[in-house]
Amino acid sequence: HVPEHHVRVIAPEVGGGFGAKLNIYREEILAPYLAMKLGKPIKWTQTRREDFAATIHGRGQVQYIEAAAKKDGTVTAIKAKLLFDLGAYLQFFTPMIPGFTGLLMNGAYKIPALSFEQIAVFTNKMATDAYRGAGRPEAAFIAERVMDAVATELKLDPVEVRRKNSSPKEAFAYTTPTGLVYDSGDYEAALNKALQMVDYAALRQEQAELRTQGRYLGIGLSSYIEICGLGPSVLLPPKLKAGGWESCTVRIDPSGKVTVLTGISPHGQGQETSFAQMVADDLGVGIDDVVVLHGDTALVQDGVGTFGSRGMAVGGASLKMSLDKIKEKARKVASHLMEAPPESLEFGDGKVFLKNDETKAIAFQQVVEAAYGFKAGVPNIEPGLEATSFYEPSNCLFPFGTHIAVVEVDVETGDIKFRRYIAVDDCGNIINPMLVEGQVHGGIAQGVAQALYEEVVYDENGQLLTGSLMDYAVPKASMMPWMELDNTVTPTPVNPLGVKGVGEAGTIGSTPAVVNAVLDALAPFGVKNIDMPLRPERVWRAIQEAKGGHA
Numbered sequence: 001h002v003p004e005h006h007v008r009v010i011a012p013e014v015g016g017g018f019g020a021k022l023n024i025y026r027e028e029i030l031a032p033y034l035a036m037k038l039g040k041p042i043k044w045t046q047t048r049r050e051d052f053a054a055t056i057h058g059r060g061q062v063q064y065i066e067a068a069a070k071k072d073g074t075v076t077a078i079k080a081k082l083l084f085d086l087g088a089y090l091q092f093f094t095p096m097i098p099g100f101t102g103l104l105m106n107g108a109y110k111i112p113a114l115s116f117e118q119i120a121v122f123t124n125k126m127a128t129d130a131y132r133g134a135g136r137p138e139a140a141f142i143a144e145r146v147m148d149a150v151a152t153e154l155k156l157d158p159v160e161v162r163r164k165n166s167s168p169k170e171a172f173a174y175t176t177p178t179g180l181v182y183d184s185g186d187y188e189a190a191l192n193k194a195l196q197m198v199d200y201a202a203l204r205q206e207q208a209e210l211r212t213q214g215r216y217l218g219i220g221l222s223s224y225i226e227i228c229g230l231g232p233s234v235l236l237p238p239k240l241k242a243g244g245w246e247s248c249t250v251r252i253d254p255s256g257k258v259t260v261l262t263g264i265s266p267h268g269q270g271q272e273t274s275f276a277q278m279v280a281d282d283l284g285v286g287i288d289d290v291v292v293l294h295g296d297t298a299l300v301q302d303g304v305g306t307f308g309s310r311g312m313a314v315g316g317a318s319l320k321m322s323l324d325k326i327k328e329k330a331r332k333v334a335s336h337l338m339e340a341p342p343e344s345l346e347f348g349d350g351k352v353f354l355k356n357d358e359t360k361a362i363a364f365q366q367v368v369e370a371a372y373g374f375k376a377g378v379p380n381i382e383p384g385l386e387a388t389s390f391y392e393p394s395n396c397l398f399p400f401g402t403h404i405a406v407v408e409v410d411v412e413t414g415d416i417k418f419r420r421y422i423a424v425d426d427c428g429n430i431i432n433p434m435l436v437e438g439q440v441h442g443g444i445a446q447g448v449a450q451a452l453y454e455e456v457v458y459d460e461n462g463q464l465l466t467g468s469l470m471d472y473a474v475p476k477a478s479m480m481p482w483m484e485l486d487n488t489v490t491p492t493p494v495n496p497l498g499v500k501g502v503g504e505a506g507t508i509g510s511t512p513a514v515v516n517a518v519l520d521a522l523a524p525f526g527v528k529n530i531d532m533p534l535r536p537e538r539v540w541r542a543i544q545e546a547k548g549g550h551a
Contacts, residue, residue: 011295016268018446019130020055022307023092052467057456058131060085061101061138068113069150073161077113078146080105082138084120087127093134094127095120096237100135100227103178107143108187108225108400109165114177124462130307132446133226133504137511140224144512148221148519152528158516159200162191162223169490180227182398183492183500186426190488191223194402194424197484203406210408211524217419218521220405222513228501229313229397229494245392246310247302248318250279250326252385254372256365258283258290263303264315265295269503270435271311275319277431282323283330284348284364302390309501312431313397317495321389329385334367336378397492399500401425403444403509405481405517411525414540416452416518418481423509426488427502436502437485443506444483449475450507451514455533473533522546 014021027044035042046054062083068076084098102116147165151158167174169186176182200219207217230236231244249261258279264271276290293299306315331342334352338345338360346355353361370378371385406419423440430436453473457465466472491498511532518534519527525546530538 009297011265014267018132019134022130023056049467053464056091056129057126058128060128063142065142067146067150073150073154073156073164075111075150075165078105078111080116080142082116082118085128086120086122087125089127091127091129093130097135101138103180104136104139104227105142106176107140108167108223109143110167125458133507136226137508140508141512144222148516158221181395183395183494184490185400186490187223187400190400190424190426191402193486193488194404194422197486198404198420198422216409216411216521218407218409218517220513220517220520222403222509224509225398225400226504226508227396227398228309229393230308230310231314231393242304245390246304246314246318247390248322249388250322252368256368258285260292261300262294262315263300264306264311265303266306266311269306269311274432274435278319284350309503312499313495313501314391314393316497318389318391320496321391322387325387326385330367332381333371333378337362337370393494395494397494397500399427399505401505401509403513405513407517407521409518409521411543414536421481422484424486425505426490428491428500429489429498439502440485440506441483443504444510445480447507447510448514451511451532452534
């Protein structure tokens, strides 16, 4: 019974959550309640085993897929029956995640007919919820496995099948059979760049030569798409009080230092850096003169948060709106000081100058002081330089890319070794390349781990068997491939920055690429499917069964 404006929540750098920290857990309400009752601070901590058992789990999906295709490789329909393990109860997004899978199961392809049946099952396990990708890796797995399965069945090259079915760049904005509107895309460009990087033709030739020596090289492709930049608000559940918008305040104090108050609350995505870059570029101030604050309701009253790769696409867009407002006002102040039309003024290198004559300039600090009335009163303008904006996106965003995994499978042991891993991603305009690469690295690591290593295991009584790092296979650096990254740039028309999200791209693109690579290596044995994770024992058993032996 405490009104919201009397409650202060501080969420500092809490570490990566990948969706797990999107939820409200019972203890997070119980702890402040007990603090009020007892009149003293209460701290809640979990042991690692408790965290394994009681923090939301991800995926938990079983897929039964049928596809119809013409002899030339054109896919005409996909039919999916999808079983979802919800766990024992619903968390924040639990019932929504299956919908993402069904909506996006066509992937990057112009497949005219789609059918999906969702069967949600309550079990005695921990609840499933948003985990890096949240329904989109599952959808990409359907689309990309279908493309390879069609290629195998018709004895076509998987690249040829993808080209045959890919949505051309001229088709955008493209409305899918499920009603989504893909904002922009050039899937062919990403595919071509990845094929060039891996030298696809030479690799296929090497594969054929190695097979004559009893070695089994596999090449796996994944030309994925995803949905991110979540908003607009109308797409969110009707009873959800939060919207799809985001807020940002930009405040320039009299000293010329800039404070950004953002509602997205990053926890490892690096917006403190990228937002400061945007301010420095737009206003022409030093990046060290910018501070980005978040995660404290005493400072930032309004915000929805960072999830679904919306930090830059939605939070950055609201920052851009506030910067534009600041610049519009600063131009009016500078116009008064310089006796020049506002539209003729630009910002850069700590100055405000004429577009066509940079020698006619004044210091940006002079403009700031004038705005606060220190040096020259500016008529008909409210003092100060501060702006707040709320950005509501008109659509979601649809990043894409092509990942290629090259593996060699030891058929005597089922062991899988990476030869190469290529990732070409397109997240629209890029603000900070290093941050983008870091997000892709982490995403690929999680996707590869899902394909090969990670699995939550319960026994028949619902007892968690993988409740510690002794039992659960979090991959080590030595288990990861060397990642060769590149990108294409296809800006989105949805937001003023032309940016799309990238936080989940690596996870979505990597899993089907790795599985397709392993199955491509085992094609001579007739192995057409292995359920994840592809542990060596499971791979070995599939080989033995295909040979007609007893695994």
